[in-house]
Amino acid sequence: MKTSHRLESALKKLYNAFHSNTLNPECCIQCAVGNILDNTDSWKYLSDSHGALELNYIGKVHQSLGRKFNGYTPLELLKIEHIFLNACGFKLPLHHKNKKPKNPTDKAVLFDGLFAVVDYLCKLDSITNVMDYTKLFEFENEKPKYELN
Structure with a gap:
């Protein structure tokens, strides 16, 4: 399957962060977007709240100028x-008063987050979710429909 450079790069960074235990949803440098943007927190200035979908003034300026950060627009980064x-x-x-998981860095919690992000990243590039293995279990006439390579 052919993927874009931005998707390939983002997947590698998220994969490495997950397996090296440097993925942390509560840290702007180690969250999904922080990792995609090479462990920087400059993206947090695009909105007023971590996790919000609304661009602030700075974010709107970057968006209107067509700026991209490692291939992603400010709105795409906020959505990710x-x-x-x-x-x-x-x-x-x-927000410290809002609900959060008991252990935000638990591998199962992080996997759920990454699965959703990868699905969205693939949709942005109009390709099938690279983590979707449901085709492996499809069958026809009691035989697998697809072969593993």
Whole structure:
């Protein structure tokens, strides 16, 4: 399957962060977007709240100028983070009084967040979700419909 450079890069960074235990939903540098943007927190200035979907003035300026950060627009970045946090079980936007998972860095929690993010990233590039294995279990006439390569 052919993927874009931005998707390939984002998947590698998220994969590495997940397996090296450097993925943390509560940290702007180690969250999904922080990792996609090379462990920087400059993206947090695009909105007023972590997990919000509304661009602030700075975010609107970057969006209107057509700026992209590692291939993603400011609105796409906010949506990626929103999806990640929501799938991890956070009530958004992030706030110390809002509901959050008991252990935000638990591998199962992070996997749920990453699964949702990868689905969205694939939709942005108009490709099938690379994490979707349901085709492996499709069958016809009692035989697998697809073969593993």
